[in-house]
Amino acid sequence: MTVFDAHFHIIDPRFPLVPNNGYLPEAFTVADYRMRVDPLDITGGAVVSGSFQAFDQSYLKDALAQLGPGFVGVTQIRGDCTDDKILTLDRFGVRAVRFNLYRGGSATLDDVDSLARRVHEVAGWHCEFYLDAADLTELEPILAALPQISIDHLAMSDDTGGALLRLVESGAVVKATGFGRITVTDPDALMRDIVTANPAALVFGSDLPSTRAPIPFQDSDITRIVDAVGADHVDAVLAANARNLYRL
Template sequence: MQKIFDTHFHIIDPKFPLEENQGFVPEYYTAKDYLKELKEMSIEVIGGAIVSGSFQGYHQAYFAEAISELGNQFVGITQLPFDIVDEDIFKFNNIGIKGIRFNLYRGLSASPREIRELSERVYRLCGWKTELYVNLQTLDKELEELIFTLPKVSIDHLGMHKCPIDRLKRMVNANIPIRLTGFGRVGYERDEIRELIRILYAENSRCLMFGSDLPSTRAKYRFSSNDIDLIKETVSREAQDRIFFQNGEDWYINK
């Protein structure tokens, strides 16, 4: 069994509302479906981060049930409107939500000012992390510089599309984790992903955090044990342990 701390996956429960995004509505994928699929791949999940997708908008109701079913080593990462009141942030924190996500890639827009103010507010109130789903290839200078000033920020899906390697190196050397997820959706070929893993891990051994990205909505191909094998074939056993579970657990649970 391969042990993982899954830093990025979605639960899509039919009991809770969905919103069409760019013409897309996903199929349902419950906590039971998630655990069953991992078990079939001989993966032992010891914790993780349940992430709101674009198709879940600003709905949080599903988190309490999902976290209750999966266990207290799991946290929620949600999307929030800019006018959210502090009382609601505290309420969400109490059910296990521990981070905010800005989904700039799928059109849930937020200005740099809103990103800064909301990230700083949730961190000040509850110590929440910030996650950015953004295309690093087309990142403008204002947003790039903002990233380095945000409290406890990380980047989804290897930044999606190819960008200058120095941009990624600068981020990991500033202790901004890069999420090693979504191989079937990123703009890198598998051999290029291997090379990125080697380069970024050499820069900062704590910077890469594994995630399954299940159920791989809108990806070219679904997460499978082949993605686990790619990492295992690329780095040492010590590095595997860091990437597969230690770094993610340190980021979300051990703090």
């Protein structure tokens, strides 16, 4: 059973870090990541920029060079980032831009429509959203109009209005990540609902090193996903869906 880790962070103090609400994470280097996931059959993954990295990509370029083939980057860029810089980042292995609506540190909601369309046209990138399901009623019309999106951490909380599954039905991807930080009442049922609505819509991510999460990632989280989605969906959720999302 091979695994693509579609969501983890590299925190290297050699590169700029920006306090977010007074918080700075401890180091979690490429070497630390490799050691932590050594028991798992990780064949690739996506390094995701956090709020504490803001618009710095120097750490990301270095991490992708160390990790090698099969790994891609998800970065945060300003709304006025040039097309040339987007293409340069693409050559380094960046495949998506992240909008951190939950903690900040990224471009703002005002930039979403224009930036999402531009990165998709220039480099084929999609957009990833760290958001709370409580805001999906307001965000749904904006997100539904974008070329391709993914949503982190099962959207963090219960989606009482049904917007998440509507977005899934229209092509949005959801990350089964961060079980120790979410307040979703029944994550297993939500994962089943997602793969029922769209078998290509759920991807696994470890969320390592689980910064600020009350309960960090555990290897048993993978078993939980396998049990929730069933044998027919395991290969897709653990690897194939993410490889398609990141165009590998």
